[in-house]
Amino acid sequence: MKRRQFLAAGVAYAAGFSCLSVSALENKLFRLALIHPSRPVEQMTRQGSPFYRAMFLELEKLGFIEGKNLEIARYSALGSREALQKIVHEAALRNPDAILASSGRTVLMLKQETQTVPVVGFVSDPISYGIVNSIAHPGGNITGVIVDGGIETWQKRLELLRAAKPSIKSIFHVAPRSASESRVGVAINDAARNVGLTLVGPPVESPHQAAEYQRAFSEAESSDACLINAAPENLTARKLICELITEKRLLAMAPYREFAVDGCAMSYDFNLIDLNTYAAHQVASIFQGTNPGEIPFYQPKNFNFVINSSAMERLGLTLDANVLARADEVL
Numbered sequence: 001m002k003r004r005q006f007l008a009a010g011v012a013y014a015a016g017f018s019c020l021s022v023s024a025l026e027n028k029l030f031r032l033a034l035i036h037p038s039r040p041v042e043q044m045t046r047q048g049s050p051f052y053r054a055m056f057l058e059l060e061k062l063g064f065i066e067g068k069n070l071e072i073a074r075y076s077a078l079g080s081r082e083a084l085q086k087i088v089h090e091a092a093l094r095n096p097d098a099i100l101a102s103s104g105r106t107v108l109m110l111k112q113e114t115q116t117v118p119v120v121g122f123v124s125d126p127i128s129y130g131i132v133n134s135i136a137h138p139g140g141n142i143t144g145v146i147v148d149g150g151i152e153t154w155q156k157r158l159e160l161l162r163a164a165k166p167s168i169k170s171i172f173h174v175a176p177r178s179a180s181e182s183r184v185g186v187a188i189n190d191a192a193r194n195v196g197l198t199l200v201g202p203p204v205e206s207p208h209q210a211a212e213y214q215r216a217f218s219e220a221e222s223s224d225a226c227l228i229n230a231a232p233e234n235l236t237a238r239k240l241i242c243e244l245i246t247e248k249r250l251l252a253m254a255p256y257r258e259f260a261v262d263g264c265a266m267s268y269d270f271n272l273i274d275l276n277t278y279a280a281h282q283v284a285s286i287f288q289g290t291n292p293g294e295i296p297f298y299q300p301k302n303f304n305f306v307i308n309s310s311a312m313e314r315l316g317l318t319l320d321a322n323v324l325a326r327a328d329e330v331l
Contacts, residue, residue, distance in 0.1 A: 031094075031097045031098075035091055035099060035102065037105070037233060039076055044074045046066070051272050054276040055279060058280035059280045062281070079209045080208075081178065082206070084105070085109060088113055097287060098120060100119075101122070108129050111140075114141065119143070123144055125148055125150070125183065125187075126144070129183070144282065145275045147230055151188070154187070158191060159195055162195065165317060171197055171199050171224065172201075172250070173185075173189075174217075174227065174241060175203055176208050177203035179231040180229070192227075200220065202219050208237065210237070226252035241264075242259060242262040242263040245264060254269070255268070257269055257272075263311055269304055270302060306329045
């Protein structure tokens with residue numbers, strides 16, 4: 001979706017709030033739970049990560065302000081697979097007006113915990129995870145935004161990696177075990193085979209923290225390049241991952257621009273700020289009374305190819321003029 005189209009969609013959502021007066025918003029307390037598998041709770045605020053900041057700012061524009069008519073409970077598993085199930089159970093038990101959750105695994109756990117609490121999820125593929133049967137008509141109590149473009153997108157990322165370094169054969173797939181072994185992970189492996197490449201491990205084990213990322217990178221010494229999975233744990237550990245990539249002198253492709261800014265050679269992605277803004281509209285629509293099962297999952301269509309020229313130079317690589325011409329941004 002182009003920026004102009006995205007804003008138009010936001011206007012359409014916002015129009016649905018015209019029937020609710022300012023006084024009506026102020027006189028009711030809305031309860032929202034935020035669940036993340038790895039991001040610390042102090043970053044899940046208006047002053048925290050830019051992604052949450054975008055979501056809170058949009059909610060405020062729509063009339064939902066924390067400390068006034070919006071109460072927020074924040075939950076983080078801090079990278080622990082075991083802790084995630086516990087906090088999901090606790091959040092659902094409190095029966096908030098809506099839950100905003102990151103990762104398909106988290107949303108699937110919520111589906112098993114409750115069929116009544118509305119859920120807005122950031123997921124890679126809600127159908128593959130068994131969360132819903134239809135993106136356009138989710139039904140049930142779950143909707144959200146899709147943070148993965150499918151096998152064609154991963155194949156494009158791999159093709160761009162090979163265009164930057166034609167000799168590569170094996171690629172270290174930086175991913176939590178749960179992500180590498182999921183249906184999406186299997187699809188990424190299929191995408192690699194489609195372009196004649198092999199993904200190798202090891203996966204990052206729980207708890208997905210510094211020691212496990214360092215171990216995984218140390219055991220992937222023979223890799224020719226690096227592909228970073230879109231798992232939220234990786235986004236939380238972004239700066240560490242970029243440090244390890246630089247230390248190991250690995251050509252790397254990331255799913256988000258933020259990695260390229262921090263030193264990854266390339267990214268092929270969509271705008272995470274826009275996705276968080278869009279999710280805020282979905283949450284607000286649920287607060288207004290819309291059944292989440294009637295809100296389609298949002299799937300972005302436009303991707304941006306970003307090149308970090310300094311990282312490429314450090315690796316002694318020069319991109320073909322045709323590849324450079326395809327870049328939306330060169331840092």
